[in-house]
Every structure is written in structure tokens, then in C-alpha cells.
Amino acid sequence: MSQNDRDHHIVLLGATGFVGRFTARHLAQSAPAGARIAIAGRSSTRLQEVNRDLGVDWPTIQVDTADTDAVARLAASTSVVATTVGPYLRYGTEVASACARAGTSYADLSGESIFVARSIERNHDVAESSGAKIVHSCGFDSIPSDLGLGLAHETAGGVPIVAATLRVRSLRGGISGGTIDSLRQQMKEVKTDASIRRLVGDPYALTPGPSVRLPGRRGSGWGKERNVWQAPFVMGAYNQQIVQRSNYLTGWSYGQLMRYREVIATGRGFAGFARACAISGGTAALVAGLALPPTRAVLDRVLPAPGAGPSSDAIERGRFVLDVDAYPVEGQPVRTRVAAPFDPGYGGTGVMLGESALSLAFDHLPERGGVLTPMVAMGQSLAERLRAQGFTLNVDALH
Incomplete structure (x- = not known):
């Protein structure tokens, strides 16, 4: 048929x-x-x-x-x-x-x-x-990341990319019970199997991997860049895997040595530093809490249940602005602005x-x-x- x-x-x-x-x-x-x-x-x-x-x-x-x-x-x-x-x-x-x-x-x-x-x-x-x-x-996982970098790569002439960074400029919206439950189930699997723990943290988990691997650490995104503080984006590790699969499926057209990361820009000065600390600490605490049965039981009482979500007013106020900056091996660096007047998760x-x-x-x-x-x-x-x-x-x- x-x-x-x-x-x-x-x-x-x-x-x-x-x-x-x-x-x-x-x-x-x-x-x-x-x-x-x-x-x-x-x-x-x-x-x-x-x-x-x-x-x-x-x-x-x-x-x-x-x-x-x-x-x-x-x-x-x-x-x-x-x-x-x-x-x-x-x-x-x-x-x-x-x-x-x-x-x-x-x-x-x-x-x-x-x-x-x-x-x-x-x-x-x-x-x-x-x-x-x-x-x-x-x-939202992972179209902004995947299209953002893919469109930047095309505009740059399709040449290999040295480095690319997605920066969350603004993000307003709630978190769903389904998203929490997905994270909860994955953390349960990670806790019981060391090979799964390695898979979740591997940028090339969804590809056979490039023939040449970058030496040393790839960097989390925490710190200051151009006088602006930034923290790692919670979905950056997963989105990186999707981006690298696009790279692999197109014959490593982005380059086998491309460095890709995702961060949240938190601002300048002490206020930016404090926000970066709060985001990094909160993310780490949530992931660690869901990995351990005693703390997971406590979090289950306060986090949204599967099928639940934020109020209609919170959703109505939602919107996001992201920038994907790509630096090709030759030619002008390019930026894809990805934004929408919608709550990202709903x-x-x-x-x-x-x-x-x-x-x-x-x-x-x-x-x-x-x-x-x-x-x-x-x-x-x-x-x-x-x-x-x-x-x-x-x-x-x-x-």
C-alpha cells in the first residue's frame, strides 16, 4: 500500500x-x-x-x-x-x-x-x-540547536566549523511533568549501569564517533566570557549529541574537530555571577536529587506529575531568544538568532x-x-x- x-x-x-x-x-x-x-x-x-x-x-x-x-x-x-x-x-x-x-x-x-x-x-x-x-x-529539544547550527553552517558556505556555541539570551516558561518524568527515568537507568552513565555524557553517543577525538576536556561553559557570566544549559549535553548526529549523517560536514557547547548568559558583574551560580547549583541539585531514591521521593511530592504543567497565564507569558554562533575554518563567523513568542515547553x-x-x-x-x-x-x-x-x-x- x-x-x-x-x-x-x-x-x-x-x-x-x-x-x-x-x-x-x-x-x-x-x-x-x-x-x-x-x-x-x-x-x-x-x-x-x-x-x-x-x-x-x-x-x-x-x-x-x-x-x-x-x-x-x-x-x-x-x-x-x-x-x-x-x-x-x-x-x-x-x-x-x-x-x-x-x-x-x-x-x-x-x-x-x-x-x-x-x-x-x-x-x-x-x-x-x-x-x-x-x-x-x-x-524545544532539539530543533533550536539543530536548525540553528545547521542553518549557520549552510550560510557559512558549508565549510567545517572550528567552534560553535548556543547561548540562551532569554527564556521564560514552565516545566512539564512529562519532562521531569523523562529525566527521572533516565537517572534511574544511569544509576544502575555505568555504561549508560558514560553514554549520557558522551557527545558522540548517537554516532560511531569521529576518527579523530579532541584531546582533554571540552569545557562545561561555566565562567565568564566577554565580561558576561554564563552557566551550562541543562539540555546542552543532549542537544550536543543531536548536533553531532547531524554532523555525522552529513559526512562530518561540520568538521570532526568541531567544539560545540550550550550555555545560559546570566549577565555582568556580581548579579550575573550570582545567577550563574544559582543556575549551575540548582541544575546539579535536581539531577543529583532524582538519582537517589530518598531525595527522589521528596522531589516527587513537589515537582509536577506526568501530564501536568504550569498555569495558562505562565504559558501565555512564555518566550525565548537563543543565539547560535558558529566559527568556520575560513570566512566570516555567523550567528543564527532563534526566537519565538511562545512558551518553549508547551x-x-x-x-x-x-x-x-x-x-x-x-x-x-x-x-x-x-x-x-x-x-x-x-x-x-x-x-x-x-x-x-x-x-x-x-x-x-x-x-
């Missing part, structure tokens, strides 16, 4: 969850006329509520991700599956594999190194053969996942299957779509 003969263009799995509802709303507003969209989840009653809230009459599919036969039927019924059902290590493995086997493209919001590494091992060759584009990390992520699904379903993309990245799978097509939704993705010379 060709993809044109399938029942649906897009199935949104997890449409009843917190981020899933944002994604469904965006698809209802932005999908082209004639798009065949269905929503899927465990509760048919809640799926019908989504339809009523959005004023649509999409087909609903009741499915449990633990039911492999049902997941296989779901994958075979559509051209694209977009899923918000995490933690993906627990709920996403069979969905991604079923899509790879069925030749169905797939997009998720994973920021889980372990899950993506296992997906590559299990699905990449199968998806290459079937033509499926299996694209992880189609939300409204913004709903737009990014929704537009990724629409791109995979309707755009003329390179005929390449496998476990890909947003930049390699969709690149400029996705960038244009996001610009049309109010995102800034501008690349300029850096002076």
Missing part, C-alpha cells in the same frame, strides 16, 4: 496529554485543507473531548503502546506518527520500531539519550530500507512538533530514510514553516 492510500496523513499519539493538546490545537489551526488527521491515545472518551474542545471531527484511535499488534496497525494506517507519549524509553520504543518497519515517518519530543541510542541501533537500518524518516527531538513545542509532522507528511523532502535529525530530515523546509508561524530563524554575519 502506498502512503497516498493510507487512512491518514498524520496520527497524533498522546493528543489528550498536556503537550499533546497544544499540538492538536496547532494542527487544527494550521493543517492544509484535505489533511487527514487522526488522534490516538488510551482513552476514547478523552480523545472525543479533544475533538469537542477543538471543534473538529477527527477519527479517534484507542491504543495502548504496550500492545504491539495495535501499534503496528496504527503505524500502517498513516504516513506520519507524531507522539508526545513519554518517557519514550518506556512508551516509545515499539512505536518508533513499528513506524520503521511500516515505512511510516515518525516525530517525537524525546530528550532521552538512552532511548535515542537504542532507537538508532534497532531502527536505523530498517528505516533506511523502508524509507521511513524516524526523527527524534522535534520540540506552545512553542506544540508548534514545532506540529510543523514537523506537517513537513514530513506534505513537503518534498530528500528521499532518505533512517533515524535522522530535524535538520537532516527537514532542514530548510521546516525552517520556512516555523518562520511562517512567527519564529525567528535569521542568520547574519557575526562582527
Whole structure:
């Protein structure tokens, strides 16, 4: 059966969850006329509520991700599956594999190194053969990082890059229970297996690794640069793995010796120093707390539960501005400004996942299957779509 003969263009799995509802709303507003969209989840009653809230009459599919036969039927019924059902290590493995086997493209919001590494091992060759584009990390993790550097690299002429840094200039938004639960599950795995602990901290965890490795430490980003204090960005280690996979999938076009890091700019003087200390200390405390059962039990009482999120007012006030500075081996350094008037974890992520699904379903993309990245799978097509939704993705010379 060709993809044109399938029942649906897009199935949104997890449409009843917190981020899933944002994604469904965006698809209802932005999908082209004639798009065949269905929503899927465990509760048919809640799926019908989504339809009523959005004023649509999409087909609903009741499915449990633990039911492999049902997941296989779901994958075979559509051209694209977009899923918000995490933690993906627990709920996403069979969905991604079923899509790879069925030749169905797939997009998720994973920021889980372990899950993506296992997906590559299990699905990449199968998806290459079937033509499926299996694209992880189609939300705030890791589209700004991946597209930001990829667009900068293209503008710089496609030459190798010596160094690149993503700086968070401003970031306003809440944190979801699903994000916390993904981090919680990954920390449990890390605690029980030293090899997994090494994988999470390895920039090349999602690639075979370059033939030449940089000597010494790569640097965390903590400290002062150009008289501005900065702290490591909490998702920088994972985003670096996605960026390096794009590098690998394009034949190490960014350069095998490229240094990439992500930081939060906290300002000048003592106030900037204090903010950098607070961010670094808070991040370390959260990660350490989730790794230990006694402190994890305490944190579970105060952190948002899976499916929960911040207030609508907090989401409405959300927005972000990021700069990705790239220094090529020759020519002018360039900067990609990535910004949007959306909460990064909810409204913004709903737009990014929704537009990724629409791109995979309707755009003329390179005929390449496998476990890909947003930049390699969709690149400029996705960038244009996001610009049309109010995102800034501008690349300029850096002076």
C-alpha cells in the first residue's frame, strides 16, 4: 500500500496529554485543507473531548503502546506518527520500531539519550530500507540547536566549523511533568549501569564517533566570557549529541574537530555571577536529587506529575531568544538568532512538533530514510514553516 492510500496523513499519539493538546490545537489551526488527521491515545472518551474542545471531527484511535499488534496497525494506517507519549524509553520504543518497519515517518519530543541510542541501533537500518524518516527531538529539544547550527553552517558556505556555541539570551516558561518524568527515568537507568552513565555524557553517543577525538576536556561553559557570566544549559549535553548526529549523517560536514557547547548568559558583574551560580547549583541539585531514591521521593511530592504543567497565564507569558554562533575554518563567523513568542515547553513545542509532522507528511523532502535529525530530515523546509508561524530563524554575519 502506498502512503497516498493510507487512512491518514498524520496520527497524533498522546493528543489528550498536556503537550499533546497544544499540538492538536496547532494542527487544527494550521493543517492544509484535505489533511487527514487522526488522534490516538488510551482513552476514547478523552480523545472525543479533544475533538469537542477543538471543534473538529477527527477519527479517534484507542491504543495502548504496550500492545504491539495495535501499534503496528496504527503505524500502517498513516504516513506520519507524531507522539508526545513519554518517557519514550518506556512508551516509545515499539512505536518508533513499528513506524520503521511500516515505512511510516515518525516525530517525537524525546530528550532521552538512552532511548535515542537504542532507537538508532534497532531502527536505523530498517528505516533506511523502508524509507521511513524516524526523527527524534522535534520540540524545544532539539530543533533550536539543530536548525540553528545547521542553518549557520549552510550560510557559512558549508565549510567545517572550528567552534560553535548556543547561548540562551532569554527564556521564560514552565516545566512539564512529562519532562521531569523523562529525566527521572533516565537517572534511574544511569544509576544502575555505568555504561549508560558514560553514554549520557558522551557527545558522540548517537554516532560511531569521529576518527579523530579532541584531546582533554571540552569545557562545561561555566565562567565568564566577554565580561558576561554564563552557566551550562541543562539540555546542552543532549542537544550536543543531536548536533553531532547531524554532523555525522552529513559526512562530518561540520568538521570532526568541531567544539560545540550550550550555555545560559546570566549577565555582568556580581548579579550575573550570582545567577550563574544559582543556575549551575540548582541544575546539579535536581539531577543529583532524582538519582537517589530518598531525595527522589521528596522531589516527587513537589515537582509536577506526568501530564501536568504550569498555569495558562505562565504559558501565555512564555518566550525565548537563543543565539547560535558558529566559527568556520575560513570566512566570516555567523550567528543564527532563534526566537519565538511562545512558551518553549508547551506552545512553542506544540508548534514545532506540529510543523514537523506537517513537513514530513506534505513537503518534498530528500528521499532518505533512517533515524535522522530535524535538520537532516527537514532542514530548510521546516525552517520556512516555523518562520511562517512567527519564529525567528535569521542568520547574519557575526562582527
